[in-house]
Amino acid sequence: MGDGIALRDSKEMTLERAISNHTTDGQQVILGGVGHYNRPAAAVRELLRQGRRDLEIFSSPISGYDVDLLIGAGAVRRIWTNMNFDYLGMAPNFRHRVLRGEFEAVVCDEATLFGGLRATIEGLPYHPVRSILGSDVVKASPIAEEYVGPTGDRLVAIKALQPQVAILHAQEGDRYGNLRYAGSAFLDLTMAKASDVVIATVDRLVPHASFIADPKRTDVPGFLVTAVVEVPFGAHPCASQGRYLIDERHLDQYMTAAHASAVEGSDDPAFDHYLKTFVHEPVDHFTYLERAAGIAHLHALSRAATPEVDL
Secondary structure, eight states, rough: TTTSGGGGOBBBOOOHHHHHHOOOOEEEEEOOOOOOBBBOOHHHHHHHHHTSSSEEEEOSSOOOHHHHHHHTTTOOEESSSSSSOOGSSSHHHHHHHHTHHHSSEEEHHHHHHHHHHHHHHTTTTTTEETTTTTSSHHHTTTTTEEETTTTSSSEEEEEEEOOOOOOEEEEOOTTTEEEEESSSOOHHHHHHHOSSEEEEEEEOOOOOOHHHHHHOOBBGGGGGGEEEEOOOTTTTBBBTTTOOOOOOOHHHHHHHHHHHHHHOOOOOOOHHHHHIIIIIIIISSSHHHHTOHHHHHHHHHHHHHOTOOOO
């Protein structure tokens, strides 16, 4: 008991238990990371395996694979984010299904999301921002309203957003929920502060002593985290900063299946087959990794991300 750690309860658990215990249908869920980086993809697949439906999804703009997967599986009623697959093209399920009105897409850029989360953290009804003045975001967003501040400044009031569950992915964590990122944490800390429950997946769990030895590298403190799960390659097919690159091969397979099935009038079963093969049939995350990539390809993605490291 020299460092007092015996007085704490471990927050480590399986991914199945974390999702089962802390998520339900109809919740407001915010997903961490940005673009193709640090997306909690394994946790999103577990949401689908457990049949979660009618979700309201928030995500750092720009979002891609994980949100598009939820849309394609019919698990989303509303999303607050901008979406594309960056240089790989448009998000296929979002592109085709939003035009058919299968879910509601709310205009939400990074400033709007950050302002709404900051208002919750500050315990205020709204948070002021300036950067979106004059943009169509102010006109289109249901939570943005232009006003004149007490000093005469034109500002935009962003109403408070309080997601019920945040799901994040970091490179390292300990069993008490402390998280460490190899690169930028993006908006993950802000998401954690504003959410009622925080589920974090990490590529690897490390001893608590490593956080004590270098406390300034704790990006999200454990007291904000509800559950932590060790999930190697937990962002796949997206990238985990400093760990592994984007799996373009798998994303191309995903996009091909989604485009084939999502176009209006299509009866192509390609996307249903994708869901069956990579979401519902794998008995665990490691079975998914073997089907989706294989150990040789995963090693190559790791080697390319960390060429100076002797893996």
